[in-house]
Amino acid sequence: MSAEIRVAVIGGGRSDEHDVSLSSAASAVRALRGTGRHEVVPLTVRRDGTWTDTQGLPMDAAEAVTVLRGCEVALPLMHGPHGEDGTLAGFLELAGVQYVGSGVGAGAIAMDKWVTKLVAEALGIATAPGTLVTERTAAGYRWTEPVVVKPVTAGSSIGASMVGRPEELGPALRKALGHGGRTLVERVVSGREVDVAVLGRPDGSHLVAPPLEIVSTGFFDYATKYGDQAPFRIPAPLDDVQHKALTIAATEMYDALQCRGVARVDFFVTAAGVVLNEVNTTPGLTESSQVPRMFASDGIAYPDLLSILIDDALLQPATTSA
Template identity: 35%
Template sequence: MKKNIAIIMGGYSSEFEISLKSGSVVYQHISKEIYNTYKVHIFKNKWVLVDDFDVEYPINRHDFSAEVNGKKITFDCVFNAIHGTPGEDGTILAYFDLIGLKHTSAPFYQMALTFNKRDCLSVVKQYGIKTATSFFLDKGDTIFVEEIIKKVGLPCFVKPNNAGSSFGISKVKNLEEMMPAIEKAFKEDKEILIEAFLDGPEITIGVFEFEGKIKVLPMTEIITENDFFDYEAKYLGKSKEITPAEISDELHKKLEIVATQVYKILNMSGFSRSEYIIVKGEPYFLEMNTVPGLTSASLIPQQAAAAGISLPTLFHNAIEMALKK
């Protein structure tokens, strides 16, 4: 008997449109001969199952079921394609755990930890993972710009602590740019992270569970036309993405070891994509994305293709790993 799979997409953050695209890609590539698949849109004002004719059926939040044409639909597994809250920060996953519904992501605590950039950095630092010098601010804090610059230097990056797809991030080159950048970041989040600029190539690495083992995908080097890998660079073609990255065997091995170590340190399962800057031959960890983009412009599909893994195989594996938990 075929399993019923709910593909959740949307969410409550600025990333909801990207999530809808990712979820649609997942829906298109999961075999309907192997699974019964359903698109489920999660928004603050409604949770609905959406059929191929865009007809909406309300989700019963008591058991995450839906009634479609007089038939009750329940699910065996949820494929999480929500970037940001409530999918990537673990909120909705805690709900699934409470009702006993399996999902393709890591446990909710791991998701919450990795979504909070400063908490994630604090954990990996204890294991000797190199990171950028950073400064933290909460909304309402008294801000001393000179003190921040003294610690992190210029240029530096100002970013929301809990956000993705480069929303709210600024590269600050002088003192006058600092307050506007802080205000921009606070529009996305009540906590912000200010990091020293690391001068070196950026490498992004997909790591996930594949057939029961941790697999490191072929790496991608990001070369952007913009000041940094921002929204335009990620989604509007303003960057060059080289997969596999053209790096030395020595650096590749070093990155593979660090990426695997970080995945294990954070007790991850399911998908992840982490960012590293290479400084004098050493990888510096920036952050981990636990619901990475799955659109045609996204990096995980590129890396999977370079590894000879098709999208149906990638998505089916995620479901099978979840069902076995």
């Protein structure tokens, strides 16, 4: 390993989370350049799937692989489909490039909210009662109670709606189905929204940051998530029983999905216990995002968190090209 670790930071992508991904990548580039330990190679994937180099010039896939192979490790920060869902991990593995974060299987399963529910329920972790609705079955679905309607494979609350009246159901389903053709309709859970960040280490241990509570009286939609004043409370005020239950459930999901690097596991804390909402294998990674703020509250500054992720990725077994 050279004195400076050559890191490719990949942002952008073809998903609706393109702009969020650009923000994560830009923030990581600034922080890594300030450590004195990293030579940073920023790469961007445009909305049309075209790769661009450090000067913003377009590259084809073969040229991108050449640049990536010239780096010791990649930090992929493409949120949502065509990135976080295992697509980019698969590309990097075929290219023989070491990378930070979860592999193909973990990314694909966690991005699919319906499959994630099935995994959680197999582990005995509660989830909100829900129904999978497709374009074929949507016309026959009937409103009976307040529900949350959300795409199965989208993040950042894109395409999601809170439905409190029967007449709102049809538009909500059409909106969600526009993001992948499948939607999850879940009963509204009455509880506090609490997120847990889990960082798995190469020796199999976990660093679990102090949980974060989303303090919101309304639906935590895209605009609220990425506004100037995100309503977070860190650490979340929890009793010992709640804290233990969240930690156990988060690490069990992390391990069952075979996550690597850092993942954010989102829950509702209810009177009956903890209820899993979803798992994010490539969570927002600007300095003001939830995961960095959780670790910062425990004394791990943002640049140090990025350094840990990169150092740990380099300790993983080498990725071989096809």
